[in-house]
Amino acid sequence: MTLISRFCLFGSLLAIALAACVKEKSIDTGGLPGAATQWQFKEAGVSFKGNTDTAVIETTGSLKTLVIEGVSSDGTGSFLLEISSLNISTGTYKTPAVVFEYSVGGIELYENDPAATDKFSVTITKINATEVSGNFSGEVKDASGNTKNITEGKFSAKFKTAPAAGNGQLLLWSKKSCTGGGNIVVKVENQSGTISSFPASEPACGASGSATFTLPAGTYTWKAFCGTDSIVDAVTITAGSCTKREVLFPAPGTLCRLSNIAFYDPVNNTAEGSITSFFNASNKVIKIQVFDSVQSSLDAEFNLSYATNRINVDAQQYFNLGPGERIQEFHGFVEPMDNTSPEGIFSYQYDASGYMTKCLVALKAFPTIPVLDLTYTWNGGNLTRIEIKQAGTNEKTVIEYQYDLTKQARSFLCFFPNSELILFQTAVNYGKNSTNLVVKSTIKDYDGSGAVINTEVADFGSHAYDANGYVRSFVITGGESVYDTDVKYVLSYKCQ
Incomplete structure (x- = not known):
């Protein structure tokens, strides 16, 4: 499974609905201009087009x-x-x-x-x-x-190209020692190191007193230990370069933001990929990279820029912002990493408490005619139900979430089905997130008569927390979910 498909389970549902609408409108109006395609042809005036593999x-x-x-x-x-x-x-x-x-x-x-x-x-x-x-x-x-x-x-x-080969380096360093002046022990895969010097600024790769590891290109999990405290993070190594990460044990109550989502095979713990966010000095996300660890390749890179009431994702895609800098619209591809997917306009609505309650999706060529209606229901501060309906039909998909009400999830993942929200969740304000920890999702597809034609149940477990209450890793198993199943997720945070 490619990384694109990993983030677009329900993006594919949106794509099918929008593509069906495009086809219908083409018959009615003589065709619509679409995104650049990599193959196309006509037969008896009917257009066919799509994306080429390598x-x-x-x-x-x-x-x-x-x-x-x-x-x-x-x-x-x-x-x-x-x-x-x-x-x-x-x-x-x-x-x-x-x-x-x-x-x-x-x-x-x-x-x-x-x-x-x-x-x-x-x-x-x-x-x-x-x-x-x-x-x-x-x-x-x-x-x-x-x-x-x-x-x-x-x-x-x-043309197909060989995956990047060769080794890169990882430098782990810290400004502060463990409580009481002790050294920090770090581990990457089967290698161990010690941070014994604590400079005020980022040192050079290989600097004495920091921990430098030489590793094949790919995505890895590193761990740091101060006595009984530990933190875990993910990092992507690029061949021929040195990647630096500061080891920071946040004080209790420190505000942290999600910065990296890494994917691992839960059986053998091998890396599969990651979504990494890069922040500027103002704590805004300025770059998002999607890395495929299996192919050792960069699948996508978005360099974000900011203007008044707007976040530009790339030359073709952007978010419009409303009150409180919450996202109001997304203009872009249904699957933002795939510029051959249909182009749409996503309009978001919120309730008085600041929770997103609806998303209406329209074709770019027909911006006032919604073709999909997504309704989000919240109970007790948690997203409990999502209903996805396509215009002109009674068919629908319903997602329901169950929570462990005894556990909170600080700055956790969002669980909307929208591909643009999952991919850019670290960079945008989509309103309030769920308070508690998701433990199960149930997806049901209904036909036009209201009968259930498919059910998928996924379980969320093996949660690991750090000392400040942030989820550092968990595993999704079972049937389909908004995020891919049978995967271990390792999360990293940027703390202020």
Whole structure:
């Protein structure tokens, strides 16, 4: 599972609803402009488009084959384009040297006939070590064997690259010793170190008295110990660079903000990925990185900027702010890490106590017509129920949360289904969060007659707290939830 899918379980529901609306509006109005796509074509005036996965050139003896695969914007269609030749370069290739297939739900909707010589052609207009692009058109057969004509075909894709290799360094340091002047013991994986010097400012990597570790690129958990007190944090190491982290044992009552969400396999404790927030001197988040530890790659990076009543996420996406700097609208992609997902406008509403109670989602092209209605219900200071309804249908999804009312969760995760809130939760004010600790979620899907057609139950357990009452780690098991299940979450905080 990719990191994008990890944060977008219900983003996919929004995407399907919006994509369905886009398709319907295209039929009614002759088509809508959408986000930039990496493949597209038309058949009988109907547009098809979507995102390509990475391209690859396969070699068999002296024959080379360029393979480009992708999925449609709504996630239901599969796209395949192949070119076989002794040399893959710019130029035009025709049947039988090319293969074109487009299927929906495993059924071939269109494919070219390899026996129809020169009837289907692909032109590579650009190719280098990192990317390839071009166009295609020609005769195909539909699922019934009828001849159809593909027009205005275009594609672009990135070639697969090897994951970053090599080692990086981690420097752990502290301004303050343990109570009574003792040293701080730190551990990373199976390595241990000691912090015995306490400079007033950040030291150089390898500085005496600090703890420096050399590690392969990836995401790790580090722990620090002062007597019986301990803290745990996650860090991402990049090959060829030194990452520095200050070890800080906050005093009881210190105000801390969530700064890092790391994901681990709960069985073997191997890192899977992380969302890391970077703060400026004013304690505002200025950068958010999404790192895939399995592939050792940076999946996304957002450099945030601030203006009057606005937070710019990137060149295309932003939040509008209302009273108290609470987010009022989000303008951007349904899945913010995927610029081929539908573009929408998310409008948020709050009650008098400051809890978010509703989110209305509209297409960017039709900003006054909501296509999704999300209602959030709060009881006793906790988010207990979410109802997601699509316009024009009685189908709905309901999420219910159960809490341990004896335990509080300070500056904990938000549990809205919105992808934009999960991804940017450290940077935005979405109103009050739940007071207590979530221990279970139940998701039910209802058909148009009100019958339950699917139920998912997830359990939240193995919570570990620090001395100040902040949750440092927990595990989600069972069925689907807003966050991915069968994952251990390790949380880090920035304290003032």
